[in-house]
Amino acid sequence: xxxLLSIQKLTKRFGPIxxxxxLEFEVGRGEVLGFLGPNGAGKSTTMKMISGFLAPSxxxxxxxxxxxxxxxxxxxxAIGYLPEGAPAYPDMxxxxxxxxxxxxxxxxxGEVKDAVERVIEQTRLTQVVMQPIxxxxxxxxxxxxxxxxxxxxxxxxxLDEPTDGLDPNQKHEVRNLIMSMAAEKCIVxxxxxxEEVDAVCSRAMIIARGRVLADGTPEELKARxxxxxLDDFFREVTGHA
Amino acid sequence: MRNIGLIxxxxxxxxxxxxxxxxxxVIFLVMAGTLTFFVGGFLARDQAxxxxxxxxxxxxxxxxxxALSMRLxxxxxxxxxxxxxxxLPITMFEAVVGKFLAAWAFTxxxxxxxxxxxxxxxxxxxxxxxxxxxxxxxxxxMAGAYLAIGSLISAMTKNQVIAFVVAAAVCFLFTxxxxxxxxxxxxxxxxxxxxxxxxxxxxxxxxxxxQRGVIDLRDVxxxxxxxxxxxxxxxxxxDWKKAE
Numbered sequence: 001x002x003x004l005l006s007i008q009k010l011t012k013r014f015g016p017i018x019x020x021x022x023l024e025f026e027v028g029r030g031e032v033l034g035f036l037g038p039n040g041a042g043k044s045t046t047m048k049m050i051s052g053f054l055a056p057s058x059x060x061x062x063x064x065x066x067x068x069x070x071x072x073x074x075x076x077x078a079i080g081y082l083p084e085g086a087p088a089y090p091d092m093x094x095x096x097x098x099x100x101x102x103x104x105x106x107x108x109x110g111e112v113k114d115a116v117e118r119v120i121e122q123t124r125l126t127q128v129v130m131q132p133i134x135x136x137x138x139x140x141x142x143x144x145x146x147x148x149x150x151x152x153x154x155x156x157x158x159l160d161e162p163t164d165g166l167d168p169n170q171k172h173e174v175r176n177l178i179m180s181m182a183a184e185k186c187i188v189x190x191x192x193x194x195e196e197v198d199a200v201c202s203r204a205m206i207i208a209r210g211r212v213l214a215d216g217t218p219e220e221l222k223a224r225x226x227x228x229x230l231d232d233f234f235r236e237v238t239g240h241a
Numbered sequence: 242m243r244n245i246g247l248i249x250x251x252x253x254x255x256x257x258x259x260x261x262x263x264x265x266x267v268i269f270l271v272m273a274g275t276l277t278f279f280v281g282g283f284l285a286r287d288q289a290x291x292x293x294x295x296x297x298x299x300x301x302x303x304x305x306x307x308a309l310s311m312r313l314x315x316x317x318x319x320x321x322x323x324x325x326x327x328x329l330p331i332t333m334f335e336a337v338v339g340k341f342l343a344a345w346a347f348t349x350x351x352x353x354x355x356x357x358x359x360x361x362x363x364x365x366x367x368x369x370x371x372x373x374x375x376x377x378x379x380x381x382x383m384a385g386a387y388l389a390i391g392s393l394i395s396a397m398t399k400n401q402v403i404a405f406v407v408a409a410a411v412c413f414l415f416t417x418x419x420x421x422x423x424x425x426x427x428x429x430x431x432x433x434x435x436x437x438x439x440x441x442x443x444x445x446x447x448x449x450x451x452q453r454g455v456i457d458l459r460d461v462x463x464x465x466x467x468x469x470x471x472x473x474x475x476x477x478x479x480d481w482k483k484a485e
Binding site for chain 2: 014052073074076087096101105
């Protein structure tokens with residue numbers, strides 16, 4: 001089976017700084033890839049390039065058979081993307097915001113209502129659908145961002161810190177949601193929380209300074225280092241042992 | 242086209258989601274009325290036309306239009322929603338045009354609400370309604386040109402105040418380009434061709450021509466191409482600045 005997401009020598013330079021340095025990996029259907037790394041490692045920049053927001057300096061990402069440099073529209077249509085910080089229009093309600101995203105993502109008028117209701121249910125937003133997003137708590141805002149990424153039922157999900165700012169119960173719910181979708185999708189999740197990788201990811205990748213330092217199942221990574229936890233392994237490979 | 246319509250509806254709605262829309266419309270109408278009656282001497286000149294009303298439009302637009310355009314891109318960049326917006330399956334053309342048309346339609350609403358002036362002048366006398374219609378069209382085109390410039394400048398910054406001030410300054414330059422205020426400065430040293438070229442960029446020059454009741458194709462093309470050029474530059478600026 002060919003990979004749904006294929007990263008090929010992906011590179012991003014900002015002036016003299018190389019934020020992402022020739023990354024290469026593939027993610028297939030049914031995989032949940034945990035993207036780990038210290039702040040500034042290039043996680044978000046990589047995700048911005050996959051989602052078509054930033055143009056790569058070199059290399060490319062191929063999503064569901066479409067090259068992001070050649071066919072950015074097709075790539076954007078195939079991806080559900082939660083940007084860092086879960087931005088959303090503060091003046092809109094979750095209901096109007098999700099309807100807007102569903103329509104612009106090409107759902108027919110008849111399908112919009114069902115799709116929006118489905119994601120509101122999935123992300124447990126029912127209580128706040130009529131409140132302006134600017135009045136919502138951080139946890140709800142994050143879930144609105146997640147709902148927006150799911151509304152067109154994409155094959156590939158790119159989630160930048162989906163559980164950041166959530167309380168432990170909400171974290172648990174979002175992890176369950178991710179795991180429930182894992183079988184039929186290809187999911188990339190970035191996180192600082194290493195227990196999250198243990199909980200939801202079938203594969204973990206540690207990057208720093210734009211390069212892959214380690215790649216394997218969470219168990220493999222732990223076994224390889226002899227470290228008792230992913231925490232120890234993380235500190236070891238990112239240079240803080 | 243569907244995407245432009247969807248973006249248009251969202252952006253147009255955003256104006257009315259905050260008090261901005263109502264404040265803008267009220268201030269626009271109050272100032273237009275005050276200037277027309279007290280400064281323009283609408284009643285004292287005893288003529289059935291709207292020249293004192295339209296004559297102040299460039300000066301009103303000068304600071305009111307930047308107040309509308311300042312949020313177009315600067316707000317999206319500050320909130321980070323630009324990342325969400327530009328990773329939707331839309332083209333840059335649809336994004337820029339959809340936002341611009343929403344703002345332009347909004348100025349159209351404000352302009353349409355000035356119709357009591359037109360009703361009054363028809364009640365008081367027999368004005369040349371052809372001239373008034375031409376002036377309305379000219380005013381709307383000019384507002385579009387100011388907006389496109391404001392949108393371009395809004396894309397350059399995350400700060401709405403900077404977007405406002407810079408847009409007002411640039412709009413001022415374009416307004417007076419054809420008038421002695423600016424030309425006197427260039428006349429002393431610049432070659433005649435350059436002075437003439439600068440004079441041709443003056444919004445006042447082109448608007449005055451339309452205001453006389455003659456919709457010259459050249460004036461329409463001038464404002465139309467000002468809009469198109471500013472919006473093309475707008476798209477490039479977004480592409481260039483979005484990573485910051």
